[in-house]
Amino acid sequence: xxxxxxxxxxxxxxxxxxxxxxxxxxxxxxxxxxxxxxxxxxxxxxxxxxxxxxxxxxxxxxxxxxxxxxxxxxxxxxxxxxxxxxxxxxxxxxxxxxxxxxxxxxxxxxxxxxxxxxxxxxxxxxxxxxxxxxxxxxxxxxxxxxxxxxxxxxxxxxxxxxxxxxxxxxxxxxxxxxxxxxxxxxxxxxxxxxxxxxxxxxxxxxxxxxxxxxxxxxxxxxxxxxxxxxxxxxxxxxxxxxxxxxxxxxxxxxxxxxxxxxxxxxxxxxxxxxxxxxxxxxxxxxxxxxxxxxxxxxxxxxxxxxxxxxxxxxxxxxxxxxxxxxxxxxxxxxxxxxxxxxxxxxxxxxxxxxxxxxxxxxxxxxxxxxxxxxxxxxxxxxxxxxxxxxxxxxxxxxxxxxxxxxxxxxxxxxxxxxxxxxxxxxxxxxxxxxxxxxxxxxxxxxxxxxxxxxxxxxxxxxxxxxxxxxxxxxxxxxxxxxxxxxxxxxxxxxxxxxxxxxxxxxxxxxxxxxxxxxxxxxxxxxxxxxxxxxxxxxxxxxxxxxxxxxxxxxxxxxxxxxxxxxxxxxxxxxxxxxxxxxxxxxxxxxxxxxxxxxxxxxxxxxxxxxxxxxxxxxxxxx
Numbered sequence: 001x002x003x004x005x006x007x008x009x010x011x012x013x014x015x016x017x018x019x020x021x022x023x024x025x026x027x028x029x030x031x032x033x034x035x036x037x038x039x040x041x042x043x044x045x046x047x048x049x050x051x052x053x054x055x056x057x058x059x060x061x062x063x064x065x066x067x068x069x070x071x072x073x074x075x076x077x078x079x080x081x082x083x084x085x086x087x088x089x090x091x092x093x094x095x096x097x098x099x100x101x102x103x104x105x106x107x108x109x110x111x112x113x114x115x116x117x118x119x120x121x122x123x124x125x126x127x128x129x130x131x132x133x134x135x136x137x138x139x140x141x142x143x144x145x146x147x148x149x150x151x152x153x154x155x156x157x158x159x160x161x162x163x164x165x166x167x168x169x170x171x172x173x174x175x176x177x178x179x180x181x182x183x184x185x186x187x188x189x190x191x192x193x194x195x196x197x198x199x200x201x202x203x204x205x206x207x208x209x210x211x212x213x214x215x216x217x218x219x220x221x222x223x224x225x226x227x228x229x230x231x232x233x234x235x236x237x238x239x240x241x242x243x244x245x246x247x248x249x250x251x252x253x254x255x256x257x258x259x260x261x262x263x264x265x266x267x268x269x270x271x272x273x274x275x276x277x278x279x280x281x282x283x284x285x286x287x288x289x290x291x292x293x294x295x296x297x298x299x300x301x302x303x304x305x306x307x308x309x310x311x312x313x314x315x316x317x318x319x320x321x322x323x324x325x326x327x328x329x330x331x332x333x334x335x336x337x338x339x340x341x342x343x344x345x346x347x348x349x350x351x352x353x354x355x356x357x358x359x360x361x362x363x364x365x366x367x368x369x370x371x372x373x374x375x376x377x378x379x380x381x382x383x384x385x386x387x388x389x390x391x392x393x394x395x396x397x398x399x400x401x402x403x404x405x406x407x408x409x410x411x412x413x414x415x416x417x418x419x420x421x422x423x424x425x426x427x428x429x430x431x432x433x434x435x436x437x438x439x440x441x442x443x444x445x446x447x448x449x450x451x452x453x454x455x456x457x458x459x460x461x462x463x464x465x466x467x468x469x470x471x472x473x474x475x476x477x478x479x480x481x482x483x484x485x486x487x488x489x490x491x492x493x494x495x496x497x498x499x500x501x502x503x504x505x506x507x508x509x510x511x512x513x514x515x516x517x518x519x520x521x522x523x524x525x526x527x528x529x530x531x532x533x534x535x536x537x538x539x540x541x542x543x544x545x546x547x548x549x550x551x552x553x554x555x556x557x558x559x560x561x562x563x564x565x566x567x568x569x570x571x572x573x574x575x576x577x578x579x580x581x582x583x584x585x586x587x588x589x590x591x592x593x594x595x596x597x598x599x600x601x602x603x604x605x606x607x608x609x610x611x612x613x614x615x616x617x618x619x620x621x622x
Contacts, residue, residue: 021264028256036249043241051234052135055148055227058086062095062225063152083108093145093228097152098124105223116140116228123147124226137231144231152223293385296371299378301326301342313364313385326383334366334385341368342381351388363388396568419460426453459584472515472595476619479512479519479551480505483542486523490531498537505544510618512551518592525585526555526612532578533559533610551616558609567604 065082083095087108093116096107102124109117119140127136127149135148287294293310297303303324306316314329327335333354340346349367365386370378426449433446487503494501523542530540538558545552562570562577569575571590576583593600597617604610 021260024260025257028260029253032249032253032256036245039245039249040242043245044238047234047237047241048135051146051229051231052148055135055146055229056150058092058095058227059148059150059152059225061086062097066152079106080108091230091233093140093143093230094120094226095228096120096226097223098226099223116143116145120145120147120226120228124149124224137234144235146229146231146234147226148229149224149226152225291386293387295326295330295383295385297326297342297381297383299380301381303329304380309387310385313362313387326381334364337366338368338381338383341366341383342370344370349386363392419457422453422456422460426450426457429453472518474513474515474596476511477514477516478509479514479544479553479616480509482514482516482520483523483544483553486520486527487542489524490527493528493531494540497531497534499531499534500537500539502539502541503543504541506546509544509546510551512616513619514596514616515592519596522589522592522614523553523555525589529585530555530557530559530610533557533561538609546618549618551618553614553616554611555614556609556611561606561608561610562602562604563606567602570602571600 062082066079079097083097083106086092087095094108096109097105099105102121104117104121107117109120119138123136123138123140134150135146137144137146139145287305287307290307290309293313294305294307295303295310296305303326306329310316314331316329326338330338331354333352337346337350337352346366346368349365351363351365354362354364365388366384367386368381368383371380371382373379429446429449433443433450436442436446483503483505487501491501527540527542534540534557540555540557543554543556545554566577571586572583573587574583590600593614593616599615601613601615602610603613
């Protein structure tokens with residue numbers, strides 16, 4: 001079952017999949033493209049409006065000049081000069097004033113721009129057919145012309161009425177009306193007035209003024225003034241603005257994509273570091289709890305890592321081994337095998353015996369291999385050491401059990417055949433003893449025969465007990481009662497041998513499943529052996545130590561003790577250090593404890609006493 005963190009990482013990986021990246025980049029790209037298009041359109045309109053304002057200011061200047069020159073006798077000539085003067089700038093192609101039907105009233109077209117003038121007239125005819133605006137752009141003489149236009153209103157009706165009241169003479173007003181009167185008649189009259197001075201027809205002028213003043217804005221068709229500007233700067237400004245906007249938007253998009261990708265890779269790097277950290281922690285934990293001693297060195301034979309068991313086997317303290325040479329840390333007996341492992345010659349485990357301060361003979365299995373990179377270059381060595389003491393003890397236990405099984409099979413077959421003749425021998429010896437007089441040689445011989453028969457019967461009984469110790473009658477008992485009963489039986493014997501007997505049992509001791517008679521046999525056997533080991537007195541202590549899952553019974557004395565070889569063989573059948581013993585007592589004890597699913601161990605040192613530890617499983621509380 002995967003953990004919540006694993007599910008979160010899986011969801012995060014799906015959210016940051018390549019398809020998600022492509023989708024986000026497309027969305028960001030579309031958003032930037034939309035904003036770029038809007039910005040370009042807005043900038044283009046702003047530059048067009050700027051040129052329109054420039055054209056409007058020129059038109060306003062022309063209107064102001066016209067209003068100023070209305071009192072002059074040469075107003076037409078002055079208007080022409082005004083238009084030519086204003087158009088004499090590189091960014092202005094022309095300025096023209098036309099009647100509402102498209103006929104040019106006055107313009108600044110020079111002689112070299114007849115073609116531009118013709119294209120201008122053709123273009124304004126197209127403009128009249130369309131809705132009126134403020135500006136337009138067209139091509140004339142391979143030039144881009146920005147045409148700004150507006151209806152020409154030099155005087156409003158109110159301003160004209162004021163001039164009628166203030167003028168001392170009607171000549172300028174007549175010229176004004178002639179200038180803005182439409183049709184061929186107006187043109188001929190205007191030409192005639194330029195060549196000859198005539199008397200003003202006040203009646204006709206009054207009619208014209210009355211007609212002009214009474215005409216509404218909807219019915220009146222006013223003249224239009226056009227300003228032709230050079231559109232190349234406008235196009236260059238628009239092009240430069242477009243390029244700048246595209247570059248800026250592209251930079252923003254690039255930064256956004258790079259930023260998102262950086263976040264994505266940073267997230268992946270962080271997740272990889274987290275996974276690598278967890279993997280490293282798991283590897284460290286596995287190597288630390290490895291049941292074998294592990295040593296890792298680099299290509300220079302310097303120690304990189306040692307787990308706890310290797311420190312225990314080599315008696316190293318803390319982290320002082322890091323960076324040291326392997327030969328300085330390894331025991332002398334291990335160095336040749338490490339060299340074989342470094343050379344790749346120790347692929348199979350080899351068993352050796354080491355001598356340490358704590359253990360004179362420590363069986364160890366060693367193996368190792370080299371570490372190579374992807375190019376096959378050796379970058380380090382792995383050296384493993386396996387403590388074989390437990391395996392050897394298991395082998396010894398198997399051998400001992402094999403002997404017990406053989407003896408048990410022998411005892412099962414021989415005991416029945418021997419017991420019956422022994423009964424007959426004992427009965428005959430008892431009869432013969434009764435036939436001799438008391439104190440006679442025959443009576444003593446018969447008594448010796450009876451004693452030997454009884455001794456043989458005890459040996460047969462022990463053999464039967466060794467072959468059939470599993471026939472137990474188990475029941476829940478308080479072990480304190482059993483121990484107190486057994487120690488009570490040997491109290492007098494302990495006093496006779498000047499041995500101080502003590503029993504330590506906690507008040508709350510759990511029940512265990514025991515065969516009371518067989519376990520009593522175990523306690524009595526161990527206590528009697530302890531008494532035999534203390535001929536000159538001493539201390540014998542029986543202790544009960546309960547824990548969560550088991551209960552331990554410890555029988556400890558301060559007698560003569562045993563050496564390590566004797567302690568290893570103490571549970572073997574017929575092995576004894578007593579001159580009068582059979583060597584079956586502790587073998588039977590071991591068999592009884594195994595039948596109770598328990599464990600018995602012995603700890604002894606020569607001259608320091610012996611301690612037997614019996615560990616029994618507690619009863620299930622359910």
